[in-house]
Amino acid sequence: MTPAYSPAELTLRELGINDPKQIDVEVIAWHLGAKVKYRPLKSCEARIVGRDDRAIISVDNTKTEERQRFSVGHELGHWHHHRGRCLICRSDDIGNVRKGAADPERVADGYAANLLMPWYIFNPFVGSFRSLSLGVLREAKKTFCVSLTAAGLRVIKSNRFPALLVCHTRAGRRWFRQSDQVLERWYVDLQQEQYNS
CATH class of the missing domain: 1.10.10 (Arc Repressor Mutant, subunit A)
Known part of the structure; x- marks a missing residue:
């Protein structure tokens, strides 16, 4: 197919x-x-x-x-x-x-x-790594000439590793993405008021 x-x-x-x-x-x-x-x-x-x-x-x-x-x-x-x-x-x-x-x-x-970062090139690239680290993201950034965030989002979307990517500012969580391997109980649900103490 x-x-x-x-x-x-x-x-x-x-x-x-x-x-x-x-x-x-x-x-x-x-x-x-x-x-x-x-x-x-x-x-x-x-x-x-x-x-x-x-x-x-x-x-x-x-x-x-x-x-x-x-x-x-x-x-x-x-x-x-x-x-x-x-x-x-x-x-x-x-x-x-x-x-x-x-x-x-x-x-x-x-x-x-x-x-x-076409999947037909990206999937074999990310599949060559045994575990996820910032080093993997930096290598993807360098190899595909994209931002670290873009590389991270693509790795998450590849579902190669159970992982979350969270963008957080002083005002609170802006967004997060998770791979399909991450169970719902691990979803990020940070409330801004938790940090205003």
Whole structure:
């Protein structure tokens, strides 16, 4: 049985990409009809403007390489899934996990994750480790040229290890993810008032 590939993974397969070092987002964007330009942006980290089968993706050149790559992947996600629609991503939309999976920003995030860390490459990579550690996440970050958070989320989603990833600030828990191997009784349910004593 042939595995089901995501749209981003199908593009990578079409280009013969089978190693993370081959994932050049500018080349992939060009293949999909989009030119990437880097310049300072004030109100967003990236944007795409397109017409017919051509587009220009502008990316904030003051951000890290990992962030720029994710931004290109995210905008390509909009190009694939939302072409012809007028979408405005505000800063509070970024990382807003309260919106559903069908939210255009979450869909574009998923496309970017599949483009930068395709399962057909990522699963064998993560499967080569016997246990999970920060070292594994750092190696994934380096190998796939993504942020540590993105690497952590992908490892969790791979369900290779029973693990939780929690983002917590002084104001309380912002979000958490768990692998399917984590029993419900271990779910994180931290209340902000517990820390206000």
